[in-house]
Amino acid sequence: MTVKDLIDKNWYKVINEGDETEREIGKVFCCDLLSIAMGKAPADCAWVTVMGNINTLAVATLADAAVVILAENAQLDANAASKAAQQGVTVLATEMPIFDAALQIYRALNA
Amino acid sequence: MEDAIVLKYQVIDGEFQRAGEVSSDVKHKLKQMGVPANIVRKVAIAMYEGEVNMVIHANGGEITVEITPEQIKMILADVGPGIPDVEKAMTAGFSTASDATRNLGFGAGMGLPNMKKNTDSLDIETLLGEGTTITMIVKL
Numbered sequence: 001m002t003v004k005d006l007i008d009k010n011w012y013k014v015i016n017e018g019d020e021t022e023r024e025i026g027k028v029f030c031c032d033l034l035s036i037a038m039g040k041a042p043a044d045c046a047w048v049t050v051m052g053n054i055n056t057l058a059v060a061t062l063a064d065a066a067v068v069i070l071a072e073n074a075q076l077d078a079n080a081a082s083k084a085a086q087q088g089v090t091v092l093a094t095e096m097p098i099f100d101a102a103l104q105i106y107r108a109l110n111a
Numbered sequence: 112m113e114d115a116i117v118l119k120y121q122v123i124d125g126e127f128q129r130a131g132e133v134s135s136d137v138k139h140k141l142k143q144m145g146v147p148a149n150i151v152r153k154v155a156i157a158m159y160e161g162e163v164n165m166v167i168h169a170n171g172g173e174i175t176v177e178i179t180p181e182q183i184k185m186i187l188a189d190v191g192p193g194i195p196d197v198e199k200a201m202t203a204g205f206s207t208a209s210d211a212t213r214n215l216g217f218g219a220g221m222g223l224p225n226m227k228k229n230t231d232s233l234d235i236e237t238l239l240g241e242g243t244t245i246t247m248i249v250k251l
Contacts, residue, residue: 034216035163038156039225043148051216055163058131062138062155064148079128087135 001025001109003067003090006046011104012069012092015076019088023066025109028102034059041065048102050074057083057091066090069105071098116144116178122162122189124171127215133174134159144178146251153229154183154249160222161187161245167212168192169243182231185247193239201227 004021007014026044031037032051041047043064049056052074060068068084070076070093076084084091094101118140120133138155142148158174165172169191177184194200201223208218227233230247237243 032216033219033221035160035219035221035225038159039221039228043152053215054128055130055215055217058135058159062131062134062152062159064152 006067006105006108007090007092009108012094012101015070015091015093016081016084016089018067018084018090020066021090025066025105028105028109029065030098030102038063046102046105048098048105050098052076052080054080054083056080057087057089060089061087067092069094069101071096071101114179118176118178120174120176122165122171122174124166124169126166126171130163130166131159133162137176141178141183146183150183150249150251154185157226157229157247157249158185158187160225161185161247163217164222165189165191167208167217172242180251182251183249185249186244187247188242188244190242193241193243194235194237195239197235197237 003023025046027042029041029045030048032049034055038059041063044066046067046069047065048069048071050072052070057080067090073095076091134155137158138151141151169189172189175186199205203224204220206218206220212218231250232248234246
């Protein structure tokens with residue numbers, strides 16, 4: 001499943017559509033502590049988190065996450081939104097809890 | 112070292128909004144040079160951790176990156192407070208970050224362990240009240 005396929009499911013609000021939506025999503029990853037995410041997030045993952053600050057975008061970019069999903073209605077602040085656009089990171093958002101959103105993606109990846 | 116490409120950056124104290132800019136720039140340049148993606152990722156992760164540490168703990172500092180056909184060497188030098196107990200600082204989960212820093216998602220105590228994990232060598236020179244210089248090497 002590519003990032004675009006995930007967007008096209010219309011499960012999540014699109015906060016920013018990034019540059020690489022044809023990327024294949026590898027695994028789903030859940031974590032809110034950025035330093036753990038930095039060390040453990042697999043490249044090409046769909047990262048589900050409630051942290052919507054600018055540093056989330058930096059970690060997503062540097063750890064090569066394919067897409068960030070903000071759960072629990074977490075918002076990107078203005079600086080982070082502008083960083084997402086500038087870095088071409090795809091950011092989606094949902095009111096769902098982290099586990100539910102991650103499970104939904106996991107099931108789609110393993111269907 | 113005559114064919115080394117050298118990049119130099121300043122990291123500004125307390126600038127959380129900009130933390131990661133140096134690592135992003137280095138990542139971008141390494142990709143342009145055709146460095147393999149897994150190596151670029153390791154360098155980016157190790158550098159970001161170091162860069163954030165400089166912002167959180169060390170009043171900023173200077174990062175130098177030397178790229179040769181054999182390796183990528185990152186030297187992170189600060190004039191911060193120094194690390195009182197390096198062994199403790201290397202322990203996963205140990206952190207002295209403030210509550211404000213933790214609220215931003217940092218302070219998990221994984222910075223130095225992540226740096227070690229993603230590099231082939233990590234050397235820490237530190238002197239209390241003088242500063243810390245961390246040298247990391249990722250082999251190509």
